[in-house]
Amino acid sequence: MADDAQADCLFCRIIAGEIPSDKVYEDTIVYAFRDINPGAPTHVLIVPKRHIRDVAAAEAADGALLLALLQAANTIAQQEGLADRGYRLVWNVGPDAGQSVFHLHLHLLGGRPMAWPPG
Numbered sequence: 001m002a003d004d005a006q007a008d009c010l011f012c013r014i015i016a017g018e019i020p021s022d023k024v025y026e027d028t029i030v031y032a033f034r035d036i037n038p039g040a041p042t043h044v045l046i047v048p049k050r051h052i053r054d055v056a057a058a059e060a061a062d063g064a065l066l067l068a069l070l071q072a073a074n075t076i077a078q079q080e081g082l083a084d085r086g087y088r089l090v091w092n093v094g095p096d097a098g099q100s101v102f103h104l105h106l107h108l109l110g111g112r113p114m115a116w117p118p119g
């Protein structure tokens with residue numbers, strides 16, 4: 001496990017390979033894997049390897065890390081054949097948004113039309 005990883009964090013454990021995941025993308029900063037309970041035909045979680053609680057806890061110094069997540073989303077959308085038809089990127093923050101895992105993650109959802117505003 002990386003130095004900054006938290007032993008009780010589900011996504012730190014997934015990144016460390018202690019819990020299996022269906023990986024779709026990895027680079028030095030980012031790890032991405034399929035959501036275990038998909039909300040769309042494609043539902044990928046894009047996470048920084050470094051533990052940050054959520055996007056609200058990101059700081060100016062994390063700018064390159066946040067850009068790396070967005071660049072990974074672009075790459076994954078192309079890999080999944082979604083670049084032309086479109087997809088949705090979601091950051092859940094806090095209880096009203098239903099955040100359940102407190103390791104920053106970007107949801108990439110696609111493969112079906114999605115209502116706006118979301119329910």
Ligand code: 5GP
Binds near residue numbers: 021033038045098101
């Ligand atoms: P949140 O609600 O915090 O924005 O999203 C957390 C997501 O993590 C949920 O969509 C949930 O289905 C997913 N998730 C929870 N536990 C696991 C797991 O063990 N493996 C994978 N692949 N996804 C998980």
Ligand code: ZN
Binds near residue numbers: 051
């Ligand atoms: Zn973590």
